Amino acid sequence: ADSAAMDAARARQAQLTKPAGALGDLEELGVRLAGVFGTDRPHPRGVAVIVAAGDHGVAQPDTEGGGVSAYPPEVTPAMVANFLADTPAGPGGAAVNAIARTVGARVYVMDAGVNADLPPSPALVRAAVRRGTRDLRCQAAMTREEATTLILAGAALARRAIEEGADLIVPGEMGIGNTTPAAAMTARLLGRDPALVTGRGTGVDDVTLGRKVEAVRRALARNGSDPGDPLGVLADLGGFEIAAMLGVMLQAAASRRAVILDGFVEGSAALVGVALAPALRGFLFPAGECAEVGHAPQLAHLGLRPMFRLGLRLGEGTGGVLAAPLLLAAAATLREMRTFAEAGVPGGG
Amino acid sequence: ADSAAMDAARARQAQLTKPAGALGDLEELGVRLAGVFGTDRPHPRGVAVIVAAGDHGVAQPDTEGGGVSAYPPEVTPAMVANFLADTPAGPGGAAVNAIARTVGARVYVMDAGVNADLPPSPALVRAAVRRGTRDLRCQAAMTREEATTLILAGAALARRAIEEGADLIVPGEMGIGNTTPAAAMTARLLGRDPALVTGRGTGVDDVTLGRKVEAVRRALARNGSDPGDPLGVLADLGGFEIAAMLGVMLQAAASRRAVILDGFVEGSAALVGVALAPALRGFLFPAGECAEVGHAPQLAHLGLRPMFRLGLRLGEGTGGVLAAPLLLAAAATLREMRTFAEAGVPGGG
Numbered sequence: 001a002d003s004a005a006m007d008a009a010r011a012r013q014a015q016l017t018k019p020a021g022a023l024g025d026l027e028e029l030g031v032r033l034a035g036v037f038g039t040d041r042p043h044p045r046g047v048a049v050i051v052a053a054g055d056h057g058v059a060q061p062d063t064e065g066g067g068v069s070a071y072p073p074e075v076t077p078a079m080v081a082n083f084l085a086d087t088p089a090g091p092g093g094a095a096v097n098a099i100a101r102t103v104g105a106r107v108y109v110m111d112a113g114v115n116a117d118l119p120p121s122p123a124l125v126r127a128a129v130r131r132g133t134r135d136l137r138c139q140a141a142m143t144r145e146e147a148t149t150l151i152l153a154g155a156a157l158a159r160r161a162i163e164e165g166a167d168l169i170v171p172g173e174m175g176i177g178n179t180t181p182a183a184a185m186t187a188r189l190l191g192r193d194p195a196l197v198t199g200r201g202t203g204v205d206d207v208t209l210g211r212k213v214e215a216v217r218r219a220l221a222r223n224g225s226d227p228g229d230p231l232g233v234l235a236d237l238g239g240f241e242i243a244a245m246l247g248v249m250l251q252a253a254a255s256r257r258a259v260i261l262d263g264f265v266e267g268s269a270a271l272v273g274v275a276l277a278p279a280l281r282g283f284l285f286p287a288g289e290c291a292e293v294g295h296a297p298q299l300a301h302l303g304l305r306p307m308f309r310l311g312l313r314l315g316e317g318t319g320g321v322l323a324a325p326l327l328l329a330a331a332a333t334l335r336e337m338r339t340f341a342e343a344g345v346p347g348g349g
Numbered sequence: 350a351d352s353a354a355m356d357a358a359r360a361r362q363a364q365l366t367k368p369a370g371a372l373g374d375l376e377e378l379g380v381r382l383a384g385v386f387g388t389d390r391p392h393p394r395g396v397a398v399i400v401a402a403g404d405h406g407v408a409q410p411d412t413e414g415g416g417v418s419a420y421p422p423e424v425t426p427a428m429v430a431n432f433l434a435d436t437p438a439g440p441g442g443a444a445v446n447a448i449a450r451t452v453g454a455r456v457y458v459m460d461a462g463v464n465a466d467l468p469p470s471p472a473l474v475r476a477a478v479r480r481g482t483r484d485l486r487c488q489a490a491m492t493r494e495e496a497t498t499l500i501l502a503g504a505a506l507a508r509r510a511i512e513e514g515a516d517l518i519v520p521g522e523m524g525i526g527n528t529t530p531a532a533a534m535t536a537r538l539l540g541r542d543p544a545l546v547t548g549r550g551t552g553v554d555d556v557t558l559g560r561k562v563e564a565v566r567r568a569l570a571r572n573g574s575d576p577g578d579p580l581g582v583l584a585d586l587g588g589f590e591i592a593a594m595l596g597v598m599l600q601a602a603a604s605r606r607a608v609i610l611d612g613f614v615e616g617s618a619a620l621v622g623v624a625l626a627p628a629l630r631g632f633l634f635p636a637g638e639c640a641e642v643g644h645a646p647q648l649a650h651l652g653l654r655p656m657f658r659l660g661l662r663l664g665e666g667t668g669g670v671l672a673a674p675l676l677l678a679a680a681a682t683l684r685e686m687r688t689f690a691e692a693g694v695p696g697g698g
Contacts, residue, residue, distance in 0.1 A: 022662050095688075099682060102677040177486070202368035321678075326659075329671055338442030
C-alpha cells in the first residue's frame with residue numbers, strides 16, 4: 001500500500017467538515033483505501049465476488065469414521081447450480097446472488113474442483129484439475145502443482161473481473177467440508193491447538209465437532225508440511241477453492257485493488273498469502289467476525305479489525321459483499337466531503 | 350408490525366438454501382422487515398434521510414457558565430449550508446451527502462429552528478417556529494404547541510419522502526449542543542442518573558463534560574415534566590430537530606415504512622415515540638451502537654440490537670444511511686433466495 005497517499009489521506013481527514021474522529025472506524029478504512037488506490041481521494045466503483053467451489057476428500061461418505069459436515073457432499077454441485085440458476089429475480093438463487101444484486105456486484109463462479117458433472121453454463125469458469133482433494137487425514141490434499149494451478153486460475157479470474165470493472169474484490173467459497181482444511185491450515189500456520197481453531201462450520205453437533213478436531217489432529221500428525229513453507233501447507237492441508245481464493249487475493253493486490261475478506265475459509269487463504277507476501281496485508285479488509293471459532297485468531301494474526309459482527313457463517317462471500325457499501329462510503333466521505341475552509345464552517349483544525 | 354407476515358417469513362427462512370441460522374442477524378432483520386411491509390417477501394427500494402437542524406438555548410455563548418459543546422453554535426447554520434451546497438460530486442458537501450450518494454439515498458434538509466438566516470435554497474424545507482430553543486437549565490425548552498408543530502412538520506416531510514419513493518427512512522439531525530437535551534430526555538424517561546447517560550458529543554473535554562452533566566441536573570431539578578407524559582418531556586427538555594425526528598418516525602410507521610435509527614439524539618426521539626405508541630418499536634432498526642455513553646441504555650430499553658459498532662459519533666443520519674444496504678440485503682435474501690426444494694439441493698427441512 002502507498003504510505004504517502006495514506007499520510008495525505010490522514011491530513012485530509014483532519015480538515016473535513018466533521019469533528020475529528022467522528023466517523024469512527026470509517027476514517028481508518030478510508031485511509032487504508034487511499035493506500036490501496038494510491039490517492040487521498042480513492043474512488044472504488046465496481047464490486048465483484050468470485051465464488052470458487054471445490055470438494056474435499058475428508059467429506060466423502062466412503063471415508064472412515066463418519067463425516068465432518070452437517071451436509072452431504074452432493075450439496076457442493078447443487079449449490080454451484082443454484083449460483084448459476086435462472087430465477088425470477090435474476091441469475092442465481094443463493095444468498096450471495098441476492099445480496100450481490102442489492103449492491104450491483106458481479107458474481108463469478110468457478111469450478112475449482114467439484115466432485116460432479118456440472119451443468120453446462122457459459123457463466124461457469126471451469127478450472128478443476130481433480131474432482132475434489134484427497135483425504136487430508138491420510139495424505140496431502142493436493143500436490144504442489146495442483147495447488148499452483150488453482151492459484152493461477154484464481155489470479156486469471158481476478159484479472160478478468162478487474163478488466164470488467166472490479167475495484168473491490170470479494171473471494172468467496174463453496175465446498176462441503178472446507179472448514180476442516182481451513183482449520184488444519186490455521187492450526188499449522190498459527191501454531192494453535194486444533195481444538196482452539198476448529199468450529200461448527202455449517203452447524204455440526206458435538207459428536208461431529210469431535211470428529212472434525214480429530215481429523216485435524218490426524219492431518220497435522222502426518223507432518224506433511226512446515227509452517228515456514230506456506231505453499232506447502234496449502235497443498236498439504238488445504239483445498240482447491242482455497243488455492244483459487246489465494247490467487248484472487250494476490251492478483252487483486254498486484255493490481256492495486258481492495259480485497260474484502262469474508263470468513264474463516266477465506267482467512268485461511270489470507271494467512272498463506274501474507275506469509276508469502278507480507279505486503280498483501282495492506283490490501284485486505286475483513287468484513288465481519290464470523291461465528292467460526294478460529295476466525296478471531298486469524299484476524300488477530302493479521303492485525304486487522306472487522307467491520308461488523310452479524311454472526312454470519314454461510315460463506316459464499318456473503319459477508320464480503322455486505323461490507324462493500326461500507327468501503328464505498330468510507331472512500332466517498334474522504335473523497336467528496338468539503339473541508340472546513342471550503343465550506344466556511346467554523347471550528348476546523 | 351404484521352405478526353402473520355413475520356411468522357410466514359420465519360417459515361420461509363427455514364426453507365431457503367442455506368444452513369439454518371447461517372445468515373446470523375440478517376435473518377431476524379428480514380423477519381422484522383416482513384413485519385413492517387406486511388409480506389414474507391419484503392421489497393424495500395428507496396432510501397431517504399431527513400436531516401432536521403435546530404439550535405439550542407443551552408449552547409448559546411451568552412449563557413452563563415460556559416458552553417456544552419466543542420463547537421460554537423454558528424456551526425449549525427454553516428452545516429445546513431454545507432448540506433445544500435453545490436459541489437463537484439453533487440449536492441451537499443457533508444458526510445451524510447457523500448454517504449447518501451453511494452447508496453442512492455435522497456437527502457431532505459429541514460430548518461426545524463436554526464438561529465440564523467439561512468441561504469435561499471429550494472431544497473431547504475422551512476419549518477422553524479423559533480430561532481432555537483430556550484435554555485433548558487432555566488425553563489422549558491419549547492412550549493407544547495411548538496413541539497407539536499415540529500412533530501407535524503416532520504411527519505409532513507416524511508409523507509413527502511414516502512410519496513417520492515422512500516421505503517427505508519433515516520431521521521437525522523444537526524444541532525450544536527443537542528446531545529445535552531437528548532441526555533436530559535434520556536435521564537428523565539429512563540430514570541437514570543445524568544452522569545450515566547451524558548457523553549462527550551462531538552468530543553468535549555472533561556471540564557465541558559462536567560458542565561454538560563450539571564446542565565442536565567439543573568434541567569431535571571426544575572421538575573418541569575413527568576416521565577408519564579412523554580410529549581411534556583420532549584417540550585420541557587428536548588429540541589426542535591428532536592421533535593421533527595419524532596414526527597418522521599411516527600409517520601413512517603403509520604405508513605408502514607422502516608425507520609433506521611442512527612444515534613443517541615435519534616434515540617431520545619425514539620424513547621418518546623415508543624412511550625406514546627408502543628407499536629412504533631416494530632418499525633425501528635438501530636444502525637450502530639454509537640460512541641455516546643447513553644446510547645446503549647436507550648437500545649436496551651427499546652430491546653433492539655444494533656447492526657454494527659463502528660464508533661460513529663457524527664450524527665446527520667450518517668450511521669442510518671450506512672446501515673441501509675444491510676436491510677436491503679436482509680430483505681433480498683428472504684425475497685429472492687430459492688428454497689431447498691426449488692433448487693434441488695439436498696438437506697432442507
